[in-house]
Amino acid sequence: MPEGLACLRAAATRYNIDIQLDDKFGDWATCARYAREGAMLPDGWKDVLASYDAIYFGAVGDPSVVPDHTSLWGSLIQFRREFDQYVNLRPCRLMPGIRCPLADKKVGDIDFWVVRENTEGEYSSLGGHMFPGTEREFVIQETVMTRIGVDRILDYAFKLAASRPKKHLTSATKSNGISISMPYWDTRVAEMGKKFPDVEVDKYHIDILTAWFVLRPEIFDVVVGSNLFGDILSDLGPACTGSIGIAPSGNINPEGKWPSLFEPVHGSAPDIAGKGIANPIGMIWAGQMMLEHFGYKEAADGVMRAIEQALEHGGEDVLTPDIGGKGTTKGLGAYVAGLIAK
């Protein structure tokens, strides 16, 4: 987080942007707070945070202190819902200097976005448990898709696709097996497509779509999916580019009625906490996404260039161990901040 803030400050100075960074929330949404006060967040958190434009969020979780379920539902997931951050957006991009787990791919080959519905779908709390503890026991969990919920995520995804050179949208479905919700999703995709005649749309069932992520990731431009399918694809995509440890994630309320949230995709990595070797690129890249989201294109491009240059030319002494170097969090962060400032 300090490295991410330093890079944001460097970008603000260099590109002359007035960003007010309030870093007094360091203790919020931490497991340490939970251990002390029995809650991840203080009372009244919503009103306080609602007055900001965005939340720049570090990785949460320390399962030795608080179960992940508690820490995540008490912070990240709660923000997504309470602030109606209905878009989860993640880049899948092959970066210079990063080892790609797929054979024979080079920088430029893979460059697409996953757009995930972030508030409804398979993540609902409707359902129940019948005859518990007996042989006839069963559970039901309901997937809920609303016209409003589906249409607004599709609208976002179509607009994003329309803004890109390839203008190509892929919809993740499973209407050949899941017979009510997924055909409905398909119908809304077809309907929305009529409003965006320039966008080429295709759909894949989620099973074969995951296969294509591995076999031909070059073909994707923007991929849109339900909460669960988007969740899967937005881990698989970064995994396929080797960037799961450095990619960012935006949880966006496009209308700006509520704050959006930008975070690294990676978790809190308790195994290396405190060692000073965590890779700060995910956090910095999350800041880059935030700049881009608010329309500071020049600054966002500058930060992106700095990240790419650092990964390509930083060398062993600067890069962190996870990407083959022996550098430190501080060292790599300072290096990127220096490149931004130049």
Place this chain on the structure above:
Amino acid sequence: MPEGLACLRAAATRYNIDIQLDDKFGDWATCARYAREGAMLPDGWKDVLASYDAIYFGAVGDPSVVPDHTSLWGSLIQFRREFDQYVNLRPCRLMPGIRCPLADKKVGDIDFWVVRENTEGEYSSLGGHMFPGTEREFVIQETVMTRIGVDRILDYAFKLAASRPKKHLTSATKSNGISISMPYWDTRVAEMGKKFPDVEVDKYHIDILTAWFVLRPEIFDVVVGSNLFGDILSDLGPACTGSIGIAPSGNINPEGKWPSLFEPVHGSAPDIAGKGIANPIGMIWAGQMMLEHFGYKEAADGVMRAIEQALEHGGEDVLTPDIGGKGTTKGLGAYVAGLIAK
């Protein structure tokens, strides 16, 4: 299919097994029949097929004649349900001579099974559509997991893991996001684990699990998942080994009360139908799985060796175009059958 049958016959002769292959059903479950008679199967199909031990099933579908949904639900999916084939079993195995899409993997590195629940879970027909055509429209689709359904697939998966040298079972879950069905699944895994103290169990959330399939497929031995998660993993796994065009799939009723069904994973590939260049290995390997399922271990091993030898040494003239050769379906099939007979 003719190549698959020839290989089964060669194995029966060579290993002296009495297999009765009834090939009079060539017209069943075809789109041609649907076009002619309005149904994929004749009346009374269930009684007829129920008297057999197994169904050796070719790829179905010709979307230019019948929508896939109709042809699949009218055949394959119906068999799975009516014959209570509650296990779907698929090998993920790096084969000699097959290009692996993952970097730096060699034969032997990847060799695991995906066990998928095949009758309930996310594929239920429960749910509905409210306020259709209006702004407040929504759909609900219910995932159903029963004690009986979950326990029997776990029992199968644990037994399979226990029978293998590594004795390692991975459970696919999403209990951090899907709050009723998936925690129930986890509870049953923990409960079943007590009966198999020798089996090492771990669980991964489906999002990160798909990432590990790409990043470290070596770590898996047996992976078990719900109907949807198993569906995804059993396409992704073969994709990661480059074998999605040649892998088989078993739809199994373990008690043998009903016939089990063995099929290739690949679809019907209408684009090359009739050209004589489809790769017959998926069909032959499905036969191999069938032999193994019925306990003909020596014969199954023999067919497997023949497949491996053909892939490794068949050469350009024998291998089909999809795997880099310029051979034909007939040629490759005859080559494998010849190796089996030797």
